[in-house]
Amino acid sequence: MIEIDGSHGEGGGQILRTAVSLSAVTMEPVRVVNIRAGRPTPGLKNQHVAGIEVTGRLVNANINGLQVGSTTIEFLPGERRGGRISYDIGTAGAISLVLQAVLLPAILAPSPSYIEIHGGTDVLWSPPVDYIKHIFDFMLQKMGPKIEINLHRRGHYPRGGGRVSCSVEPVDKVHSIDFVEFGELNRVRGISHCVKLPAHVAHRQADAAESYLRDKGLEDIDIERKYWPKEEDPHLGAGSGIVIWAESDRNLRMGGDSLGKKGKPAEKVGREAARQLSDELSTGHAVDSHLCDMLVPYMAVAEGESSIGVTEVTSHLETNIWVVEKMLDIETKLEGKHGQPGKLTLKGTGISPSN
Template identity: 40%
Template sequence: MIVIDGSEGGGQILRTAIALSALTGESVKIINIRKMRKNKGLGRQHIACVKALKKLCNAEVHGLYLGSEELIFIPSKLSPKDFEIDIGSAGSISLVIQSLLPLTLGINKSFTVKIKGGTDVKNAPPIDYTKNITLKILDKFGVKTELKVLKRGFYSEGGGLVEFKEFPSKIEYIDLVEFSNSNLVEGIAYVQNLDVNIARRMRKRAVDLLNKNRLEGLIKIESSKGISTGAGIVLWNDTIGSSYLGEKGLRAEIVAERAVNFLLEERSSGMALDRYMGDQIIPFLGYTKGKVGVSKITDHTINNIKVVEKFLDVKFYIEKYKNGYLIEGKDV
């Protein structure tokens, strides 16, 4: 049984470990889960991830309860099936999808899961980032999925609903180092239960800033009704993404400025991937022994590398490259 110490990171260590356990058939024991965090142990979103993966590989699981700091996951054979899962409140739907994604490399038939929870919440990728950055990049290399956003959900009520489908996939060699230098920035400015003019103001400020930096902005407006209230903007410039959530008392123009400034910062590295996609690509990089360029090396990236190296016959190497970093996976 593979043993992983989860004390140095958050839920990502758990998500990656359980996903690779289900995919490889290797049992795993995770100890000290989120030990250094204020709210130690498993949260609702982590439990949802484990429950989803448990369903898909008929796993035996011990320690699956709120606040648990130790979990044992003993997988059986992958057997894809359609199901629904409710994270509860505004737990991140995108993070549940992250845990499911590697299974595309091991399933023999497609499956669909409906996930209830938060589509746009702090400290997690917005669902539009997942759709337009994560899934599009993986699609380039053979990972086939479909994502439909049926309802948006914000903190704290949640109420979001997403339909996510995975197809059996064969991943190709990943070689994605330098940014394409595309000048087209696409995006979406959205509001729920708020005046649509807030979204229009976000779009106008974002487009003005992008034009000032000789970039073209093509940003859609979305206005919806739901049980939760919120606003935000998500931008994507080919393989680089950026986002910012609205906050009470924060002007729409400031929300847009922060999203654009982050995009420009990530773009200036010259690397193909932003810092947040950098950690998400690691499990797939482990399978292909490929290479990617990232703007920055985050703690999430380092933690994901440590977990993947325990499950797969791969060793990752990181080196400075231009204004960013090159990550390469090689045979052990």
């Protein structure tokens, strides 16, 4: 059984998600110890339990230590399978982080999967579901996977109540990628939303983002405003946020996002997302600082050599590289200093459901 030290590097839930996800792909048991050891409240939280349990259902796994607060788990895969899975995190735990754990084994399953998760769609310390749908999924599909993500209801902290469904058509192989340079900017698109709040919040977020980007010389900008009349709003609690993305002539995307909170002006929310996107674009590299670590497990199981130019070498990227090296015994080459733009190259294992 492979043992992974959950306190290594960034030391958060990402190590756990990647280790369990790759275990479900390789069918090799894994033990993860010291889970989130450096966090104020170490061990598993509800969203980590959800990610492990849903992933386990895809491979009929036996799982030891699966409870909130546990700092050690053992994940023993049984057999690959697809099917319908529904799971309620029970809190505003991040749906996007659950999807990060389950999507890789789902795309290499022997049959299609339909996964429905209830929880938080727009919460701190995790990618918004709009980012997962419009940036992560868009870029991932260039590696072959066929994924459809649908956002049915938003869920903000603390009440949650969001609902997201995901349909996955499995593939026999994940293709390698060569995303080093972003190319020429074609356009900027985005979604600014608010729930249980006046419509002007969504408008002000979007207006501020557009104004910032136009001041930087960007022209083709279209940010959708989403809001609900008070009497028709189905959400449980108030919240707002914005996700914007740039599209290049090479048909690549990178993004920026920001969440609203009580006392934070909507204009600041919009400017934060726009500044983030502008900073990412200024490097000329193809893969933004949030997406780069998410792509690493897919590159690691792809057939052939993959290369990505990253806008920033982050601790999450460095940690995920370490995990795939431990789990798959592969070699990687990361060029660039921490906090600076860089380039990652690795040769994948070419895993397929028939292996």
